[in-house]
Amino acid sequence: MAELEEDKCASRGKLAGLKKKMVLIYLAAAVVIGLMFFVPAGTLDYWQAWLYGAVVLIPPIFVLLYFLKKDPEFLEKRMKTKEKENRQRLIIKIALVLFLISFLIPGLDHRYHWSDVPVALVLAADAIILLSYALIFLVFRENHYASRVVEVQKGQKVISTGPYAIIRHPMYLGTMLMYLFTPLALGSYWAVLPFFIMILAVIIPRILNEEEVLRRDLPGYAEYCQKVRYRLIPHVW
Numbered sequence: 475m476a477e478l479e480e481d482k483c484a485s486r487g488k489l490a491g492l493k494k495k496m497v498l499i500y501l502a503a504a505v506v507i508g509l510m511f512f513v514p515a516g517t518l519d520y521w522q523a524w525l526y527g528a529v530v531l532i533p534p535i536f537v538l539l540y541f542l543k544k545d546p547e548f549l550e551k552r553m554k555t556k557e558k559e560n561r562q563r564l565i566i567k568i569a570l571v572l573f574l575i576s577f578l579i580p581g582l583d584h585r586y587h588w589s590d591v592p593v594a595l596v597l598a599a600d601a602i603i604l605l606s607y608a609l610i611f612l613v614f615r616e617n618h619y620a621s622r623v624v625e626v627q628k629g630q631k632v633i634s635t636g637p638y639a640i641i642r643h644p645m646y647l648g649t650m651l652m653y654l655f656t657p658l659a660l661g662s663y664w665a666v667l668p669f670f671i672m673i674l675a676v677i678i679p680r681i682l683n684e685e686e687v688l689r690r691d692l693p694g695y696a697e698y699c700q701k702v703r704y705r706l707i708p709h710v711w
Contacts (some may be wrong), residue, residue, distance in 0.1 A: 488546075489546055492546055496538055500534070500538070500554075500673075503531070504527075505530055507527055509579075510574075511523040511526075511660070513581065514578050514579075514585065515584045515585050516579035516585045520581070522580075522584070522591075522659065525596075525659070526600065529566040529603050529659070533604065536606075537613065542598040545618065553622075554621060555622055556623065558624070558625055559625075559683060561679070562624050565680050568676060569675075569676040570677055572668055572675065572676065576653075579659060579664055579665040579668060580660035581664075583661065583665065584660075584661060588664050589664060590706065591663060595623055599655040600659045602651060603655055606648040606649070606655075607687075609645075609647065610635065610645055610648040612637055612670070613637055613644050614645075615621075615636075616633060616635060617633045617636065619631075620631070624680070626685045626687065626688065631694075632693075632697075634702065639702065640702070640704075641702065641704050642702050642704065642705045643684075643705050646677055646681055647707075649677065651695050653673055656669060657669050666697050681705055
């Protein structure tokens with residue numbers, strides 16, 4: 475009984491520590507997002523950024539609460555960021571540069587009035603981003619092994635159910651849609667180009683390298699690829 479109580483206390487302590495980390499990461503993300511949008515814009519009068527901030531910051535609260543209750547181990551895996559593959563480390567470096575450029579342009583666009591994106595298009599883009607979040611949540615719920623880093627985990631199995639029965643990389647599809655529609659949600663046509671480059675220079679190479687690793691290290695993945703032929707878009711690629 476004493477050992478059981480110790481295990482329970484350890485689990486509660488571990489969960490409390492995880493909650494604290496999640497809160498700190500969330501607050502840091504909110505601050506960074508605000509700085510990237512409003513400092514280049516030179517004003518807080520940027521309704522597209524406020525709306526986009528709500529779209530990208532409110533849904534994750536419910537996702538975090540869900541997994542803290544249902545699968546806290548999954549959140550721990552998602553906190554790992556150190557890549558083992560050399561190619562992935564290079565891709566991450568490229569992604570950081572492109573990410574910074576992509577998210578600074580909308581604020582500058584707003585300040586200097588380079589674009590005139592209709593309100594309806596801004597709202598439609600935000601709606602698509604919300605749907606992308608929903609897709610990513612479905613992926614997380616279906617795939618306990620969906621880590622931030624490219625690796626094969628101990629005991630990992632091939633997931634072929636849910637969205638994985640249709641395409642091989644549904645999480646990247648959700649991410650790609652978010653990248654494509656983020657600049658429009660922020661009222662910028664000019665930011666579409668760097669976001670599109672990020673898809674070509676980051677997401678596509680990451681997918682190809684990830685598949686190499688999974689084919690090499692995950693039993694049954696090659697057979698899964700024969701069964702589910704398309705990576706992102708059915709009948710296209």
